[in-house]
Amino acid sequence: MGSRIDSEHPRVPAQARTEARTEARNKLFLGSFVHSKALDELDYLHDAAVCVDKSGTIVAVERDCDEAKARETVLPRLGWDADDVEVVRAREGQFFFPGFIDTHLHASQYPNVGIFGKSTLLDWLNTYTFPLEASLSNPAKARQVYTRVVRKTLSHGTTCAAYYATIDVASTNLLADLCLAAGQRALVGRVCMDQLSPDYYRDASAAVAIADTRASIAHIRAADPSLSLVRPVITPRFAPACSVALMRQLGALAAEQPDLPIQTHISENKNEIALVKELFPPHTTGAADDSYAAVYDATGLLTERTILAHAVHLTDAEAALVAERKAKVSHCPCSNSAITSGAARVRRLLDRGIACGLGTDMSGGYSPSVLEAARHAVLVSRHVVLAPGGEERDKLSVEEVLYLATRGGAEVVGLEGTVGGFEVGMEWDAQLVGLGQIGEDGEVVVGEGRGGGEEEQGESGDVDVFGWESWPERVAKWVYNGDDRNTKRVWVKGRLVHQRKF
């Protein structure tokens, strides 16, 4: 992609570019590495080396190891050809961090980010969302929007995204193709909705929804047979928009294809919850009670492969059921604040052992950045503390939200042990983070010439490091003021998929 842009807009120096080169060299990463060791603890590796083989798998993590030592002891041990190793250095002040996992976003709603007025969920859907989603059956518009969303999220360090597309099969498949081409790990879901949505944007029947879902699954299985980069995801939009028949058939489809995840929404908004109770009295589903979670459970959709977005207002009984079924939760704080859904008590979910990740939930959420979601998760957790029933321990720390953004997200999308950290056997989904260094004169000191004459460190955005900060303080500065300018390069499965040019 980058080269095509270069030739078409040769005078555009200020544009972040996404590169999707095919590379198959062994790689040696050197410098500082930061990743989550536990929910509340980051591990800092300095002067370290990480070796990533041609398949993108981490094969060595060495502390106290510079290039000479790596060449002397590690490369021979790996049996690598020392002349054919790509060396990537984090400069002074830079660090490698696992790629972010966006566990919930609607690629199709991207053009509406920031556009929601004072609406809440149900009027927001009808006023802003359904018209835009429906319009993406236009292939040119779908290509424009999906190209942009993949590039934009990659530039923010999102190495894996759980996407909702639309009900349209062709453009959903296009989104999967674009992710594959750009090298972004993705779950791509063709949205199912056969009721309570406008005539112009609704599955004609449960049967049509299932057939179209199967068609999209087949396309993605053909495009990425190992499902190692892009996977189809079974996507009932949310209970109110699905008939019981449709939910049951999607549950059966999930049982039939056990390598596929499921994603949907739950308990985002109080009016929505009331609507679910009204639409699905227990006798219609055979559910144990009239709760939202019970509807999904009764229709075969509450499984350990299920990603539940929001979970803002789950009752204790529902949380217990979610935990029992080992379903996962995508916490979407920006969205929940923006459209006045509420403040999820994440600690309560974590305490029950429920795997939680972060979602941008564009465009209920306004930002493409998982870092913004992490920042806002911290802030919202402080409002939870102050709300009735809130406790000091509801506060989420910087370390905790970074865990949610990486390891937590990996568990949510079914990639635990594959991505989210820097361990031997995991795949190299990572970002190189650079922060601004302030010199004695109050100006940014750019790292030019350091690290062997590589490209400029570039603009550092709002993160200003004065030099006396500890590493945890630097990371906190990144979480609170960082943006895509700090994400210098991004890799997925060892492949460079984004690089800032300035």
Add this chain to the structure above:
Amino acid sequence: MGSRIDSEHPRVPAQARTEARTEARNKLFLGSFVHSKALDELDYLHDAAVCVDKSGTIVAVERDCDEAKARETVLPRLGWDADDVEVVRAREGQFFFPGFIDTHLHASQYPNVGIFGKSTLLDWLNTYTFPLEASLSNPAKARQVYTRVVRKTLSHGTTCAAYYATIDVASTNLLADLCLAAGQRALVGRVCMDQLSPDYYRDASAAVAIADTRASIAHIRAADPSLSLVRPVITPRFAPACSVALMRQLGALAAEQPDLPIQTHISENKNEIALVKELFPPHTTGAADDSYAAVYDATGLLTERTILAHAVHLTDAEAALVAERKAKVSHCPCSNSAITSGAARVRRLLDRGIACGLGTDMSGGYSPSVLEAARHAVLVSRHVVLAPGGEERDKLSVEEVLYLATRGGAEVVGLEGTVGGFEVGMEWDAQLVGLGQIGEDGEVVVGEGRGGGEEEQGESGDVDVFGWESWPERVAKWVYNGDDRNTKRVWVKGRLVHQRKF
């Protein structure tokens, strides 16, 4: 400043620069202009012209006026030499917007942005804040930090800032000098605190505090005799850190020098409020009751020139008193969330006719951006809606928070009618805002070559305009995803004080 950087770092293309050139030409601004007409209404002027004379004053605002028409009818009317007019065009999609007014921030705490852990106000002060503030008595460090803070806030479109410095006179004066040199409108306050703070960082007595405050006032009056750009501001830190004697003497000083504003904090945190009640029983101040506001009122500090930061937990009686005294409020939502202070019910203050502006409150607040404060004011207002006693009407709209960031802020800092909007007789404190335009291929279309071959529009950050958005939607996109990359140029009193180079 910019040119010095250019020569020292000739290979640094990615650095935003602040320029402080002295210019005294008449200026003709052309294009789209957006500013607040009322609290909940923005005025959009397209194909308009604004004329700014050599003193920086707006002398004409013409709708439906292009350059030819301006030259034909407006310039002659103004008696301007048509050959000596600087023409500044907003390109397609760009617009001029009033400069932001940051009604509350601690310049001295800037290096600590994002560093606060899980602390709340009182432990945050002792752990993070006092040690840093005390260290700025080192002139070199003060120059480094204050240079950076002025440049950083200008780059975010902050044309006027109400700064707290430290108790140190020399470095407080340096901050004022740096603002003058950079061309940023500012209130600069030498902080007064003679009790309940550590030995290493406290005024030795009320008398010392007053003498040092007078010294700083004298310095700034000498540096800017008309106080038209930089003004001293009488700054009792907050009641708990001030003896009654000190507050009384500062009240008397304010009465003696009626051209000076006052700034302090109020009702930020519940423990702080309890501390005020404990420290200042009514008999010690002669206050009407034991409320926080009454302490300031009894000591002569609650005036129409007073800027009260936070006001999160004001009682109805206190709000009534604040309104009666015509004191102003600086709403600091980022800070209030970050250090778990609470969520201010801004609507309740506005309903009483209290003038409200926005404050970044660095470093209780984590961000240097008033736009971030505006965005977070919207989000926090939605948490207010959901809190006990909250109502739908507590929601703040995009239009309302932009009003607070401009006209509201102007009223708070005593510059109502001087800045905050585009009206004849007001001064040209403005920013040129540019948003990203997305082409059919999903790439950013940069405005190269348009508008007469001026410099590139440059990187547009996270704001992606697809083309079909209405102007209010574009502005909403800016509020939700904008950052300093969208602030292309900044003027104060007609003088260009910041320009992005890319």
